[in-house]
Amino acid sequence: SAVISQKPSRDICQRxxxxxxxxxxxxxxxxxxxxxxxxxQSLTLIATANQGSEATYESGFVIDKFPISRPNLxxxxxxxxxxxxxxxxxxxxxxxxFPRVTxxxxxxxxxxxxxx
Amino acid sequence: AQSVAQxxxxxxxxxxxxxxxxxxxxxxxxxxxxxxxxxxNRGLQFLLKYITGDxxxxxxxxxxxxxxxxxTSFHLKKPSALVSDSALYFCAVREDxxxxxxxxxxxxxxxxxxxx
Numbered sequence: 001s002a003v004i005s006q007k008p009s010r011d012i013c014q015r016x017x018x019x020x021x022x023x024x025x026x027x028x029x030x031x032x033x034x035x036x037x038x039x040x041q042s043l044t045l046i047a048t049a050n051q052g053s054e055a056t057y058e059s060g061f062v063i064d065k066f067p068i069s070r071p072n073l074x075x076x077x078x079x080x081x082x083x084x085x086x087x088x089x090x091x092x093x094x095x096x097x098f099p100r101v102t103x104x105x106x107x108x109x110x111x112x113x114x115x116x
Numbered sequence: 117a118q119s120v121a122q123x124x125x126x127x128x129x130x131x132x133x134x135x136x137x138x139x140x141x142x143x144x145x146x147x148x149x150x151x152x153x154x155x156x157n158r159g160l161q162f163l164l165k166y167i168t169g170d171x172x173x174x175x176x177x178x179x180x181x182x183x184x185x186x187x188t189s190f191h192l193k194k195p196s197a198l199v200s201d202s203a204l205y206f207c208a209v210r211e212d213x214x215x216x217x218x219x220x221x222x223x224x225x226x227x228x229x230x231x232x
Contacts, residue, residue, distance in 0.1 A: 004159075031217045040204065042224040043160075092159055096217045103148060103167055105220060107160040 002026060002101075004108035006093050012114045013083055020079045021111045023093030028073035030097030033105070034066070037090045046091075049076040083115045118143045120209050122223035129197050129230055137192040137226045139207030148210040149190040150220065151181055155203045163205075166190060177201070197230045204228075 003026035013019050023032065032049040047055040047068055055068040070076040080087050090112050096105035119142045129135045141147055148167055152160040164175025166183040174180045181192045190207060204227050208220040 006159075033219065040225075040227075042206065043222045045219055048219065094160075103217070104150070104162060104165055105217075106162055107152070109159040112157070 002095065002098055002106040004093060004095055004106055006091075006108040006111050008111060009109065010112040010114075012116060014116055015084055017083055018079055018081045019083065019113060020077050021091055021093070023076045023078070023095075023108055025074045025095045027098055029095040030073075030102075031095065031105075032070060032076045033094040033096075034068060034076070034078045035092040035094060035107075037092060037110070039090065043092065046078070049078075080113065083113075085115045088113055088115045118209055118211055118221045120207050120221055120223035122205075122207055122226045124226050125224075126227045126229065129228070131199050131230050131232050132196050135194050135197040135201070135228065135230070137205050137207075137228060139190045139192065139223060140188050141190060141207070141209040142188065143209055143211045145211045147190075149181075149183060150208040150210070151175065151179070151190075151192050152206045152208065153203045154206065154225075160206065163192070199230050199232055202228055202230050 005024045007022045034046040035043040037043045045058050046061045047057040049055050049068050049070040051070045067079045090110045092110045093108040094105045121140045150165045151163040154160050163179050164173050166173050171183040179194050204225050206225050207223040210218050210220050
């Protein structure tokens with residue numbers, strides 16, 4: 001199966017600061033996604049990270065708050081900007097469109113963020 | 117609109133007994149259906165998928181799921197539960213868009229507890 005890594009695995013941040021989460025995939029993929037998950041809850045899609053162009057955001061999420069980069073086919077970053085305690089959550093990176101498995105999305109281990 | 121329903125927040129079963137975790141879906145076209153499992157403090161792990169072909173699909177760790185088009189269901193099953201199967205299970209659906217990998221829509225999750 002695919003190997004997707006995320007850094008950091010967890011962090012505790014102060015209100016008003018920003019955190020950038022990195023996602024690295026072990027092979028080139030066509031699609032990368034960022035999700036948010038409250039502990040024990042379902043996943044909410046934040047945006048689709050597009051290689052070479054601006055990310056596509058879901059309703060309720062904006063680029064100023066969650067800027068996303070995708071400089072190549074194996075790497076993406078999500079920044080949580082001007083954080084507040086409401087941003088405390090698990091952030092998950094997902095990738096799909098692998099060379100040998102084109103129809104399945106795989107997930108990274110997640111980044112557990114706590115904002116004080 | 118695409119959606120997934122997991123009607124049970126929790127399923128409790130004794131070790132050695134069969135287990136079923138229910139999922140129904142709604143899509144406008146042909147569905148691609150997935151089951152993922154999440155262990156505590158971990159990301160989502162892919163279990164199995166239905167894309168086309170046999171309605172009964174087999175996946176990791178002895179799990180299987182049956183696609184029922186008339187009932188729009190994709191229930192997850194295992195003949196004999198293990199304590200180690202205790203985790204949070206997510207059903208997800210994606211509409212068939214040919215070569216385009218669209219986004220997944222997730223159910224709210226079902227917490228499975230297998231007691232010794």
